[in-house]
Amino acid sequence: MDGLGRETVDSLGTTVDDLVAIGRLLDSPRLAHIWFTLYIEGNIMSEESDSNPFLWDGITVSELSEHLTCEIPQSTLYSDMDELREIGAVRVEAEGQPTGFSAKFFQTEAENVDKIGGAGLIGPQMIGLVGEAFTDEAVQQYLDTYRYSLLNDALQIYVASLRGGLDRSFIEMFPEIDSDMLEAVIPAIERVLFDMSRNPLWGEDFRSELSTLDSTVS
Numbered sequence: 745m746d747g748l749g750r751e752t753v754d755s756l757g758t759t760v761d762d763l764v765a766i767g768r769l770l771d772s773p774r775l776a777h778i779w780f781t782l783y784i785e786g787n788i789m790s791e792e793s794d795s796n797p798f799l800w801d802g803i804t805v806s807e808l809s810e811h812l813t814c815e816i817p818q819s820t821l822y823s824d825m826d827e828l829r830e831i832g833a834v835r836v837e838a839e840g841q842p843t844g845f846s847a848k849f850f851q852t853e854a855e856n857v858d859k860i861g862g863a864g865l866i867g868p869q870m871i872g873l874v875g876e877a878f879t880d881e882a883v884q885q886y887l888d889t890y891r892y893s894l895l896n897d898a899l900q901i902y903v904a905s906l907r908g909g910l911d912r913s914f915i916e917m918f919p920e921i922d923s924d925m926l927e928a929v930i931p932a933i934e935r936v937l938f939d940m941s942r943n944p945l946w947g948e949d950f951r952s953e954l955s956t957l958d959s960t961v962s
Contacts, residue, residue, distance in 0.1 A: 758852040765831045769871050777875030783847035784939045785811045791944040802837030802844025814879045859892040872936040882928035902933050906953045
């Protein structure tokens with residue numbers, strides 16, 4: 745044990761504190777949306793910065809608001825950043841006025857997350873997809889109906905379809921899910937994977953596949 749809340753729960757080094765932060769992000773699509781935006785844009789800005797990435801000053805709240813896909817009142821965004829900092833989901837990279845923030849990377853085995861369970865990994869993609877529920881009613885309706893595990897399954901199977909790893913269509917892989925509801929979350933999945941493809945730390949780029957996938961997922 746490394747201290748209260750710091751004991752690791754898997755081979756990835758995930759701590760109990762990390763699981764608390766992940767759980768809070770999954771509970772709040774707005775926080776998940778803010779965290780995911782900060783994670784993606786922060787990695788891009790850090791990579792493009794002329795300075796040493798380890799000395800990068802982070803993203804200010806004002807800069808972050810320009811990248812959010814929805815308008816969040818400034819007072820609410822500051823309050824949300826305070827909460828994200830308190831739960832350990834964001835770090836302060838530069839103190840002072842304005843403060844610069846970065847998002848902490850999370851990845852854990854799905855079995856460690858009470859809302860999900862099962863096999864596979866939970867990381868930025870799933871958190872980003874839950875964040876889509878903040879602005880996309882189709883994702884929120886899917887979550888309300890089928891819960892987190894089947895949303896994560898849809899995400900993972902969609903990624904497999906992009907990699908050419910399916911012998912059936914994406915929709916046929918989920919006979920237990922209403923096909924209209926499943927098709928309705930595809931745009932959100934694609935938006936998340938598009939942003940992940942922009943992330944210089946991810947190592948995969950599906951942007952060309954996302955624009956030509958109509959015949960393989962329907």
